[in-house]
Amino acid sequence: MKHQHILMALIAVSCSLFVGPVHAEKDPLERSLNAYYAGHYNAAYNFTVPLAGQGNPAALNLLGMMYELGRGVPQDPARSVVYYRKAAEKGDIHAQFNLAVSYNTGVGIPMNFQQAVKWYRRAADQGADFAQYNLATMYEEGSGVAQDFQQAAQWYRLAAEHGNPQAQNNLGWLYKRGRGVGKNLMVAYAWLDTAAVQGLHSAAEERDRIAAQLTQNEYAIARSLAEKYRQDYAGGKKK
Structure with a gap:
């Protein structure tokens, strides 16, 4: 998706x-x-x-x-x-x-x-x-x-931190592409995961595609960050 x-x-x-x-x-x-x-x-x-x-x-x-x-x-x-x-x-x-x-x-x-x-x-x-x-x-x-990807990332982040799953998804995509933020697949994974646990199925699909690209160490870091984001921005929901 x-x-x-x-x-x-x-x-x-x-x-x-x-x-x-x-x-x-x-x-x-x-x-x-x-x-x-x-x-x-x-x-x-x-x-x-x-x-x-x-x-x-x-x-x-x-x-x-x-x-x-x-x-x-x-x-x-x-x-x-x-x-x-x-x-x-x-x-x-x-x-x-x-x-x-x-x-x-x-x-x-x-x-x-x-x-x-x-x-x-x-x-x-x-x-x-x-x-x-x-x-x-x-x-x-x-x-x-x-058009200003940095401003887009700023506002997506604010909405994402309020628990908005669509914003979490889009912020994850910006991190995946390196638009307005430094490219970082581990952070992208974490935001997409946070959106996914709130029911956004397309975010789960993209999260899993990113997971396949990470090394074992990167995946461990991404999972740890995702757990923190879930607690902070998705009511502590678990996969």
Whole structure:
């Protein structure tokens, strides 16, 4: 399998989206999210509109998502971008990412890679691994920015250290090819292994191909490094 260049286009509502539904209703936004996760989109919309009217960035982002997907409202990608932008300008990390994806894909707004890079960077600077990954691919491909493998490696590394398997895979490939980093098959093996234990089968295939090229001593070093990366960046998963 080849180097992954998959656009991460998760429509992000809040951190809750990545860990499952919110159960306790400690504030009005949680009520909106609970209704949304339960599939009660009309109720979620009715709960969210007043919050968005108050300028709540997470609520604005949620409305943007509902308009983009047509959940509780008629589908209207152009209107979704309006809400994403309002939330993004208030610093909402998920809205910044969603706005970047809109520019990257031309959904609801004319495609503009430079603007996509701008908003990916805003979210990436706040530590969003999904934005760091997409920003890295922009640098690697030269989309919206001058092609820069060192910058690509930097952003892949940040995302990889947050546990992002696609970034771990791509960083492994950069080490294999010596692009933006010094060529090092042992480090390439370790990053590919870390992605593989998180379920990325293509990374496992490439890891095994690299293993066949290593000497016995190099393989021992690569395995030791891979174990460390698993513990640090893949929750200690074992092969």
